[in-house]
Amino acid sequence: MYTLGEFIIENREKFFYSTEALLRLFSSIKLAAKAINKEVNKAGLTEEIIGSSGFTNIQGETQQKLDQFAHKAFIESFKSRNVVCGIASEESKDFIIIEKEKENLFQNKYIVLIDPLDGSSNIDVNIPIGTIFSVYIRRNTSIQMDLTIEDFLQKGNKQILAGYIIYGSSTILVFTTGNGVHGFTLDPSLGTFYLSHPNLHFPKGEKIYSINEGNYAIFPDGIKNFIKYCQEKKENRPYTARYIGSLVGDFHRNMIQGGIYIYPKTVYFPCGKLRLLYECNPMAFLTEQAGGKASDGKKRILDIQPMNLHQRTPFICGPMKMVSKLEEFIRNYD
Ligand code: AHM
Numbered sequence: 001m002y003t004l005g006e007f008i009i010e011n012r013e014k015f016f017y018s019t020e021a022l023l024r025l026f027s028s029i030k031l032a033a034k035a036i037n038k039e040v041n042k043a044g045l046t047e048e049i050i051g052s053s054g055f056t057n058i059q060g061e062t063q064q065k066l067d068q069f070a071h072k073a074f075i076e077s078f079k080s081r082n083v084v085c086g087i088a089s090e091e092s093k094d095f096i097i098i099e100k101e102k103e104n105l106f107q108n109k110y111i112v113l114i115d116p117l118d119g120s121s122n123i124d125v126n127i128p129i130g131t132i133f134s135v136y137i138r139r140n141t142s143i144q145m146d147l148t149i150e151d152f153l154q155k156g157n158k159q160i161l162a163g164y165i166i167y168g169s170s171t172i173l174v175f176t177t178g179n180g181v182h183g184f185t186l187d188p189s190l191g192t193f194y195l196s197h198p199n200l201h202f203p204k205g206e207k208i209y210s211i212n213e214g215n216y217a218i219f220p221d222g223i224k225n226f227i228k229y230c231q232e233k234k235e236n237r238p239y240t241a242r243y244i245g246s247l248v249g250d251f252h253r254n255m256i257q258g259g260i261y262i263y264p265k266t267v268y269f270p271c272g273k274l275r276l277l278y279e280c281n282p283m284a285f286l287t288e289q290a291g292g293k294a295s296d297g298k299k300r301i302l303d304i305q306p307m308n309l310h311q312r313t314p315f316i317c318g319p320m321k322m323v324s325k326l327e328e329f330i331r332n333y334d
Pocket residue numbers: 061090115117118119120121212245246247248250273
């Protein structure tokens with residue numbers, strides 16, 4: 001069985017950039033993931049983990065204690081590995097600069113955007129939650145200069161690494177570097193990630209639609225009509241409805257079983273709810289690498305020019321055929 005480190009070394013010629021950098025990036029990600037995994041597994045046993053921290057984040061949402069723990073775990077872990085120069089996180093209003101020694105100027109050239117703990121409202125009720133990450137090589141500005149916001153506002157099609165960690169019935173790290181999507185399951189007794197899901201791909205034959213149908217009344221007409229279409233008794237429909245309200249969990253299931261994930265604009269969220277840079281872009285990169293399509297309903301997610309760090313977008317991802325069908329409904333009704 002391949003460990004993650006062995007897999008990277010074995011496939012080194014398929015990466016477009018330094019194997020050493022990739023190993024360092026993964027070393028940070030694995031370290032933080034293991035620390036979070038340990039805490040998540042203790043939820044319920046100690047008051048220090050579950051529940052609200054009493055603070056709100058930049059989006060005005062209540063931060064859970066584990067949100068803050070996960071945010072700190074990733075920042076500390078990236079700081080210690082001399083590979084990243086800046087991080088933007090869902091839990092922090094501004095981007096964070098990682099100070100570096102002069103001699104590391106050329107090494108610390110990666111930009112990370114991260115949702116340290118997505119779906120955190122599910123922590124207290126034992127439903128899978130996840131970390132989502134997105135990495136860009138170099139910066140938009142000169143390496144000698146201080147980082148600016150421009151370094152973070154890169155289009156999703158420039159990502160060199162993206163993935164998620166799902167803390168579920170087991171803990172799995174799923175990523176792409178542009179050469180397919182691969183999943184590694186944590187063996188908690190050894191603390192090692194082993195290749196368990198090579199070449200993940202949306203299967204042929206779509207089955208599932210995932211959307212918060214409780215919002216039906218505040219969806220645009222195109223979405224309402226697509227839901228009706230999913231429920232029709234025709235061809236291979238009706239599809240099964242599955243929605244746990246945890247993007248990583250819903251996405252992971254849909255990629256393995258064949259389903260579409262939809263978070264459209266609503267009356268309450270006119271620009272959509274999910275964040276482009278650290279939720280939608282990484283999931284879109286994974287989707288395309290798994291043979292699917294990711295769209296805001298009209299255009300490709302990966303081609304959107306970000307305007308600010310916490311920008312939201314409507315988000316649709318899944319098997320090519322399903323996403324194209326939904327785009328057709330949006331064109332015809334909205
Ligand atoms: P979060 O980043 O505050 O956790 O919110 C993102 C989550 C996604 O994981 C999930 O798909 C979505 O919000 C669920 O939203 P809703 O409860 O409105 O359906």
